[in-house]
Amino acid sequence: MDKLKIGLIYGGASPEHEVSISTAKSIRENIDRDRFDVVDIFIDKDGKLNENLLDNIDVAFLAVHGPNCEDGKLQQYLEDRKIKYTGSGVKASQINMDKILMHDAFKAAGLPVVEYKGFDKNNIDHIKNYVEEIDCPVFIKPNNGGSSIGMTKVDSIDDLEKAIQEAFKFDDKIIVEKAVVKPREIELAVLGNNDLIISEPGEINYQEEFYDYNAKYFNQDTSVLFDTLDENMNKKIKEMTSKAYLGTGCKGYARVDFLIDKNENIFINEINTLPGCTATSMFPKLMAKSGIGYKELISRIINLALE
Numbered sequence: 001m002d003k004l005k006i007g008l009i010y011g012g013a014s015p016e017h018e019v020s021i022s023t024a025k026s027i028r029e030n031i032d033r034d035r036f037d038v039v040d041i042f043i044d045k046d047g048k049l050n051e052n053l054l055d056n057i058d059v060a061f062l063a064v065h066g067p068n069c070e071d072g073k074l075q076q077y078l079e080d081r082k083i084k085y086t087g088s089g090v091k092a093s094q095i096n097m098d099k100i101l102m103h104d105a106f107k108a109a110g111l112p113v114v115e116y117k118g119f120d121k122n123n124i125d126h127i128k129n130y131v132e133e134i135d136c137p138v139f140i141k142p143n144n145g146g147s148s149i150g151m152t153k154v155d156s157i158d159d160l161e162k163a164i165q166e167a168f169k170f171d172d173k174i175i176v177e178k179a180v181v182k183p184r185e186i187e188l189a190v191l192g193n194n195d196l197i198i199s200e201p202g203e204i205n206y207q208e209e210f211y212d213y214n215a216k217y218f219n220q221d222t223s224v225l226f227d228t229l230d231e232n233m234n235k236k237i238k239e240m241t242s243k244a245y246l247g248t249g250c251k252g253y254a255r256v257d258f259l260i261d262k263n264e265n266i267f268i269n270e271i272n273t274l275p276g277c278t279a280t281s282m283f284p285k286l287m288a289k290s291g292i293g294y295k296e297l298i299s300r301i302i303n304l305a306l307e
């Protein structure tokens with residue numbers, strides 16, 4: 001049988017450019033070479049790529065993350081060229097990279113979310129009022145962001161202005177969210193188009209004030225724990241995961257993240273439609289727990305794109 005030609009797309013005009021390079025490296029090293037040939041397709045920081053390389057591939061493997069890559073733009077570009085690609089389509093990618101739209105969609109699906117509100121430069125003056133209304137601590141985040149970049153936990157109204165400035169560096173829209181105090185953070189991996197494999201919930205154990213860039217990528221003490229939820233919570237969180245994934249139209253794979261407060265209230269935090277996918281990232285770790293190893297995972301993600 002002829003090998004399938006996989007266009008490994010990575011890099012990108014995204015703050016998560018470097019994370020993407022790591023994801024691509026892992027995939028390149030671990031992909032099943034008996035089934036697949038790999039063509040490297042690098043997108044530079046200005047968003048440029050060698051379009052000729054796209055001509056002869058069977059599927060694009062999207063090893064990218066963040067704005068311009070995970071938000072539907074790259075997906076639309078590939079659709080226009082009739083190229084098959086891994087992961088979610090245009091619409092689900094758009095919704096889930098837009099924290100305001102994503103929260104709106106979760107709310108509409110009856111999923112529990114923290115209090116939140118979106119702002120842009122036109123209603124910037126109303127942010128302070130809103131924060132006074134819902135009370136600190138709050139999180140101020142760029143709307144279209146990832147890897148905890150540009151976001152700040154604000155404990156006192158005096159620190160609000162700086163946090164707003166910081167978030168607006170990355171996007172012209174921001175989201176203000178009520179903070180869950182000392183949350184437990186639970187993540188689940190999902191694989192599938194219609195019939196879903198949902199992983200066991202993994203609980204993130206980190207040392208930082210919140211699960212920030214350092215905790216995610218550098219701190220060696222960050223770890224994942226399994227079997228930390230009782231049977232009832234476990235069942236509830238898996239149901240929410242399925243509802244969120246199908247409800248926002250995800251395909252292929254995604255990671256669904258939750259926050260749990262001290263009274264055991266579960267809040268859905270976000271869906272990552274192109275989660276970090278190095279051999280040691282959360283998504284493969286969660287899937288490995290369900291018996292799907294990294295190499296097998298890559299093959300299945302490609303198979304799902306061909307379905």
Ligand SMILES: Nc1ncnc2c1ncn2[C@@H]1O[C@H](COP(=O)(O)OP(=O)(O)O)[C@@H](O)[C@H]1O
Pocket residue numbers: 114139141145146147148149177178179180181183185210211212257259269270
């Ligand atoms: N509303 C919140 N309450 C408590 N912690 C939060 C909240 N929002 C974000 N965080 C913390 O910040 C981290 C990153 O936020 P998240 O919205 O997941 O952004 P990203 O898309 O960059 O991963 C979370 O994993 C969590 O540690």
Ligand SMILES: [Mg+2]
Pocket residue numbers: 147148257270
């Ligand atoms: Mg997150």
